[in-house]
Amino acid sequence: xxxxxxxxxxxxxxxxxxxxxxxxxxxxxxxxxxxxxxxxxxxxxxxxxxxxxxxxxxxxxxxxxxxxxxxxxxxxxxxxxxxxxxxxxxxxxxxxxxxxxxxxxxxxxxxxxxxxxxxxxxxxxxxxxxxxxxxxxxxxxxxxxxxxxxxxxxxxxxxxxxxxxxxxxxxxxxxxxxxxxxxxxxxxxxxxxxxxxxxxxxxxxxxxxxxxxxxxxxxxxxxxxxxxxxxxxxxxxxxxxxxxxxxxxxxxxxxxxxxxxxxxxxxxxxxxxxxxxxxxxxxxxxxxxxxxxxxxxxxxxxxxxxxxxxxxxxxxxxxxxxxxxxxxxxxxxxxxxxxxxxxxxxxxxxxxxxxxxxxxxxxxxxxxxxxxxxxxxxxxxxxxxxxxxxxxxxxxxxxxxxxxxxxxxxxxxxxxxxxxxxxxxxxxxxxxxxxxxxxxxxxx
Amino acid sequence: xxxxxxxxxxxxxxxxxxxxxxxxxxxxxxxxxxxxxxxxxxxxxxxxxxxxxxxxxxxxxxxxxxxxxxxxxxxxxxxxxxxxxxxxxxxxxxxxxxxxxxxxxxxxxxxxxxxxxxxxxxxxxxxxxxxxxxxxxxxxxxxxxxxxxxxxxxxxxxxxxxxxxxxxxxxxxxxxxxxxxxxxxxxxxxxxxxxxxxxxxxxxxxxxxxxxxxxxxxxxxxxxxxxxxxxxxxxxxxxxx
Numbered sequence: 057x058x059x060x061x062x063x064x065x066x067x068x069x070x071x072x073x074x075x076x077x078x079x080x081x082x083x084x085x086x087x088x089x090x091x092x093x094x095x096x097x098x099x100x101x102x103x104x105x106x107x108x109x110x111x112x113x114x115x116x117x118x119x120x121x122x123x124x125x126x127x128x129x130x131x132x133x134x135x136x137x138x139x140x141x142x143x144x145x146x147x148x149x150x151x152x153x154x155x156x157x158x159x160x161x162x163x164x165x166x167x168x169x170x171x172x173x174x175x176x177x178x179x180x181x182x183x184x185x186x187x188x189x190x191x192x193x194x195x196x197x198x199x200x201x202x203x204x205x206x207x208x209x210x211x212x213x214x215x216x217x218x219x220x221x222x223x224x225x226x227x228x229x230x231x232x233x234x235x236x237x238x239x240x241x242x243x244x245x246x247x248x249x250x251x252x253x254x255x256x257x258x259x260x261x262x263x264x265x266x267x268x269x270x271x272x273x274x275x276x277x278x279x280x281x282x283x284x285x286x287x288x289x290x291x292x293x294x295x296x297x298x299x300x301x302x303x304x305x306x307x308x309x310x311x312x313x314x315x316x317x318x319x320x321x322x323x324x325x326x327x328x329x330x331x332x333x334x335x336x337x338x339x340x341x342x343x344x345x346x347x348x349x350x351x352x353x354x355x356x357x358x359x360x361x362x363x364x365x366x367x368x369x370x371x372x373x374x375x376x377x378x379x380x381x382x383x384x385x386x387x388x389x390x391x392x393x394x395x396x397x398x399x400x401x402x403x404x405x406x407x408x409x410x411x412x413x414x415x416x417x418x419x420x421x422x423x424x425x426x427x428x429x430x431x432x433x434x435x436x437x438x439x440x441x442x443x444x445x446x447x448x449x450x451x452x453x454x455x456x457x458x459x460x461x462x463x464x465x466x467x468x469x470x471x472x473x474x475x476x477x478x479x480x481x482x483x484x485x486x487x488x489x490x491x492x493x494x495x496x497x498x499x500x
Numbered sequence: 501x502x503x504x505x506x507x508x509x510x511x512x513x514x515x516x517x518x519x520x521x522x523x524x525x526x527x528x529x530x531x532x533x534x535x536x537x538x539x540x541x542x543x544x545x546x547x548x549x550x551x552x553x554x555x556x557x558x559x560x561x562x563x564x565x566x567x568x569x570x571x572x573x574x575x576x577x578x579x580x581x582x583x584x585x586x587x588x589x590x591x592x593x594x595x596x597x598x599x600x601x602x603x604x605x606x607x608x609x610x611x612x613x614x615x616x617x618x619x620x621x622x623x624x625x626x627x628x629x630x631x632x633x634x635x636x637x638x639x640x641x642x643x644x645x646x647x648x649x650x651x652x653x654x655x656x657x658x659x660x661x662x663x664x665x666x667x668x669x670x671x672x673x674x675x676x677x678x679x680x681x682x683x684x685x686x687x688x689x690x691x692x693x694x695x696x697x698x699x700x701x702x703x704x705x706x707x708x709x710x711x712x713x714x715x716x717x718x719x720x721x722x723x724x725x726x727x728x729x730x731x732x733x734x735x736x737x738x739x740x741x
Binding site for chain 2: 141143145169231232250251278279280281283300333334336337340387390391393396
């Protein structure tokens with residue numbers, strides 16, 4: 057039992073909501089934990105500081121800087137058994153996506169391999185008291201004893217946060233769901249599995265529209281799968297999906313009901329000098345994200361992060377090396393399956409900095425304007441509260457300097473696959489296996 | 501050219517060697533490395549079948565890698581077909597083994613039963629590999645293939661139209677409910693036939709299917725009478741379900 061609870065805590069997705077007030081995490085055990093940012097005591101302006109980042113505020117500030125505390129915890133998905141296939145369906149939460157807030161309640165989508173659920177998270181701080189038919193403990197009263205009628209009144213109670221499943225979108229995916237994306241019309245969303253993408257209306261759970269289907273008639277001819285998909289942040293008819301062959305397709309839903317023919321096709325020609333048996337595997341895109349502006353898309357493959365301009369399909373406009381020192385280790389990484397790790401990538405609020413994870417609990421940030429980059433580590437030893445994160449460096453060959461770490465000393469079991477960036481401030485959330493780190497920028 | 505490329509990929513303890521003899525050594529070490537990569541990939545594909553559904557992306561990427569290696573080996577001339585029937589078939593069959601492997605890898609998505617179950621031509625993949633694979637690797641692959649086949653053989657017949665079933669679910673057409681269960685009966689029918697065959701006295705082929713089901717019996721013809729009561733009981737249960 058102890059072992060099970062440890063495995064269940066591996067964080068599998070991290071996502072801020074649209075205001076950044078809430079931060080949701082999903083884990084391998086099917087649980088969702090939502091953190092809420094404390095209201096700041098005094099309304100100080102915070103300066104945007106480029107890396108290095110620090111945890112918490114500097115010492116000359118008196119008020120608390122708005123830290124994140126647990127707001128709600130609930131079990132989103134349970135393990136299931138598919139009797140037809142004699143296989144387990146994992147309860148692991150693959151993705152969480154927030155809906156924009158439209159009333160007092162919060163709504164989010166969470167998905168495992170097969171089923172998407174819409175959860176409503178709401179607060180209750182008042183309770184009706186003075187029922188006629190029930191007494192204070194909730195027991196039914198004998199109607200014969202009731203001689204007067206009264207109107208129940210709402211009285212304050214301790215704050216309670218409830219999560220209720222409002223919709224369950226099931227039985228629409230044969231293959232494993234890897235992405236969900238809320239459309240900018242806030243009425244529809246899409247779910248993508250290895251071979252198909254479906255479009256849903258939030259109100260309708262027993263029907264979805266299939267908008268992409270790349271399943272070949274003969275499964276033996278299958279050579280490519282869908283790896284990620286996302287809606288354009290402003291144009292509700294446009295979405296992109298990435299593939300295991302390193303390509304991105306942009307589709308327009310107005311063109312046809314089944315978007316099998318893409319509007320744009322993004323692919324970088326292969327570098328023949330780098331060709332190896334692993335070329336295709338490392339070109340497989342693990343994540344695709346639109347910039348907030350909607351002008352760019354960012355893709356993550358095994359060794360790099362690339363930024364593409366929507367108007368240029370033949371190559372990316374920027375390529376950043378995440379951990380190129382692994383290029384000579386691909387054979388070993390293939391053997392231990394690390395080469396199949398799916399790293400995610402994120403934009404900051406202004407689309408000027410991009411971030412992605414690596415091994416040894418390292419994560420990397422690239423400033424698109426200054427072209428500076430930094431490697432940071434998410435670990436307990438190096439992150440005392442209010443401490444400034446020290447940049448890390450991996451030594452590739454030759455002499456290793458004092459603070460550097462050599463490639464062979466890297467811990468490949470400590471991988472940072474999931475990170476999130478606050479929509480407007482320099483606050484980042486980094487999931488390191490079963491620990492969540494939240495870093496804020498230095499405030500002067 | 502190839503040798504250099506491979507050196508870059510693998511954990512390179514291969515030093516740069518000069519000279520004609522050294523050149524030969526490099527080429528053969530490249531072949532060895534390529535071969536071990538092929539073996540590793542095949543093992544990975546077979547080991548995809550866990551309790552949870554295998555990761556399709558991973559399977560596809562590994563299968564593509566295997567196909568790449570095979571293509572290169574075919575061009576090199578190091579990929580030799582063993583069985584005579586294999587040699588007679590069209591050039592496309594150099595990829596037959598990959599297709600069959602792919603079928604095995606995502607067998608539950610609606611393909612034919614896993615290879616090596618007694619069909620003549622599906623002996624292809626394992627026997628094709630024999631000359632180029634080391635004996636140990638071949639035995640390992642074969643045994644792992646058989647292990648996988650045992651408990652999963654039943655699933656093979658299920659999955660023939662599994663995809664059809666799920667497409668049906670997608671469209672939510674109630675009249676297709678019959679189709680949903682039409683294939684469920686077939687493995688039980690096979691079992692019935694097998695058991696009948698056992699009682700009647702020995703057809704070695706179908707008995708293989710029992711490996712994963714009934715407790716191990718020494719041979720089809722032995723102890724039939726003593727087992728008769730037990731088999732009757734089993735058949736009864738199956739028929740009732």
